[in-house]
Structures are given as C-alpha cells and as structure tokens.
Amino acid sequence: MGKKILIVSTSLRKGSNSDALAEEFAKGAKQAGHEVEKVSLIGKNIQFCHGCLVCQETKRCVIHDDADKLVQEKMLYADVLVFATPIYYYEMCGQMKTLLDRANPLYSCDYAFREVYLIATAAEGSDEVWSRAASGLEGWIACFPKAHLSGVVFGGNVTGVNGIQGSLAMEKAFEMGKGIV
Ligand SMILES: Cc1cc2nc3c(=O)[nH]c(=O)nc-3n(C[C@H](O)[C@H](O)[C@H](O)COP(=O)(O)O)c2cc1C
Secondary structure (H helix, E strand, O other): OOOEEEEEEOOOOOOOHHHHHHHHHHHHHHHOOOEEEEEEOOOOOOOOOOOOOOHHHHOOOOOOOHHHHHHHHHHOOOOEEEEEEEOEOOEOOHHHHHHHHHOHHHHHOOOOOOEEEEEEEOOOOOOHHHHHHHHHHHHHHOOOOOOEEEEEEEEOOOOOOOOOOOOHHHHHHHHHHHOOO
16 A cells, blocks of 8 residues: 655745646656645745644644644644755745744654655755755654655756756656655
8 A cells, every 4th residue: 555645845936846846756656656645835824833832732733723734634644744845045945944843743743754855946056055954854853753854856956937847856856756665
C-alpha cells in the first residue's frame, strides 16, 4: 500500500515556481502508487504562534484558524511531509516558518511522518541560497526524532512566474517523488 504524502506549497503567488516543482513531485509520487495531497497556503488564514505552549498539554492550538486545521487534519496523519517554499532572504519564506511554529502541537502527539522533503526556488543558483532554509527545516525536524530530512529539490536561477518550466529541477522533483518507497 502506498504512503500518505502531504505536500504543503507555501508560495502565495500564482504561477509559483516552487508550486510547479511541488506539482511535479506529486506526479512522480502518484505514479509510484502513493496517496498524494497538495495544499496551498494561498488564501489561508494563518496567524502567528502565541507561544503559550497550551498545545503541549492539550495537543491542540488555542488559535482555531487554517493552520490549526492543517496540523490537526492533515500533518498529523501524513507519512511523508513535503514543504515547497520560495527562498526569501536566503531562508524559507515567512509563511512556511509560521506554519512550522504553529505545528508545535505535533510535538506532543503520535505523529505519523517519518520522511520530510524540501522543495525550494530562488533567483540565484548556488547551493548556498537554499542551505539555510534546509538548515531551518532540519531544526524543526530535530524536534521530531522519528523523522528525518529525506531530500531537497532546488530550482535556482528563476525569478519570474512560471520560470521553472522545462528546467532540470522539474525532472528532479518528479524523480524524487517517484523515488519514494
Ligand atoms: C521578499 C523576497 C525575498 C527574496 N529573497 C531572495 C534571496 O535571498 N535569494 C534569491 O536567490 N532569491 C530571492 N527572492 C526571489 C525568489 O526566491 C524567486 O523569485 C523564486 O522563484 C520565487 O518562488 P515562487 O515563484 O515559488 O514564489 C526573493 C523574493 C522575494 C519576494
């Protein structure tokens, strides 16, 4: 039986490059027989973490917005989590970081995910551009000892919308999704 794969696409722009890579990853993973769901943060109401830590007692966030729903209804049950982000100032975008903070209730839950993937796009092309985003995500993963960072797909040298089409990164994203066993 295939794995349950949740892809969270965090760019808020239409024609997003990281979202296009996420689509390719999804296609590959579906072809490999997995159950794949991609959720975009476009139009979602996601508030900042209040830092109250009530979630560590109740396993639920006190803020009942779209992040709470995503965490409770989807992130908790996925075997594989995939985060797609544009690089903003050599890091993951703010909305992705906010979502990771808001996933704090999972820390005290019996979460299912074991594999985590990162998809990133940026205007520049060197590996240094995405390494801090990977490092930030690894910091989050470090708090979930049953999980690890399983792979990164980076699409560099893309600034405008739909700039990623036809790139090698698209093929890599497809292959990485397809490679999930
Ligand atoms: C606020 C902001 C900060 C950015 N910072 C960087 C950066 O540090 N390095 C870089 O190479 N590109 C940077 N970019 C460019 C985006 O990463 C690039 O356009 C990317 O393809 C956007 O992905 P998306 O289409 O999925 O939103 C930045 C863009 C914005 C809007």
